[in-house]
């Protein structure tokens with residue numbers, strides 16, 4: 001009886017250890033976990049108690065910029081080793097971080113502000129974790145995109161996150177061309193020194209739509225300007241933008257999106273041929289205008 005009780009106590013103790021503590025070391029060789037932790041986008045009071053607890057309890061933190069994260073850790077009296085993990089070292093560091101997690105350590109990934117993985121490092125690490133069957137846990141925090149959308153005053157029922165537009169002129173125009181007929185709200189991030197050029201490009205590609213410009217969210221100088229793209233171009237031609245910006249733009253109006261039948265696309269191409277275009281050029285142009293495949297139009301005009 002005594003032996004049975006002793007075994008029962010030992011068994012219970014091991015079960016408790018397995019349930020509540022990071023599973024590592026000699027007891028078993030199970031993997032640790034990856035915690036994806038959101039951090040404030042300006043107001044430190046937005047850092048959740050669960051996020052604080054998580055950073056206190058993990059073995060180490062993968063931080064986008066350790067100089068930024070140390071300020072957060074100091075504010076919450078957290079002492080924890082950090083490893084820098086950013087877009088320029090994610091390939092080699094990713095493997096290293098995962099190998100430590102597989103050896104039983106728990107890791108939290110944080111970015112400078114907001115949610116990791118959203119225009120910030122994290123996506124690759126989570127993918128790598130999934131590949132190695134490492135459990136990933138999210139500690140959600142604010143994201144500038146969603147915060148701005150909520151204040152935009154525009155329809156929030158459907159939206160797409162477009163991130164930062166490329167600095168390469170062709171790529172950004174191609175990006176805008178792809179989304180110009182989307183009927184849902186569009187969310188962009190932009191740096192202050194590129195804001196005016198971006199607004200001008202948005203105006204020329206999407207036309208003059210309603211826009212909400214959310215600046216310095218959760219900070220002392222938070223501001224949301226609800227205006228039109230053209231008015232915002234005028235405003236920032238006269239005023240130098242300062243701070244961090246999110247742009248929310250209303251989607252295309254349903255009627256702006258013209259739909260063509262294949263017959264209409266073919267007849268459009270035939271008209272171009274009659275005007276002197278080569279059949280393949282006419283099919284290409286008609287495809288661009290109507291959204292049909294060039295091959296289908298080409299077959300139709302032969």
Ligand code: SAM
Pocket residue numbers: 041042111113114115116117118119120142143144145188189190191214215216217218219244245246
């Ligand atoms: N991961 C972050 C998130 O979840 O929001 C975004 C990081 S991204 C590198 C930084 C961009 O987010 C800024 O250039 C700006 O467009 C936007 N942003 C971040 N904080 C902001 C704030 N407090 N107000 C407005 N925009 C902000």
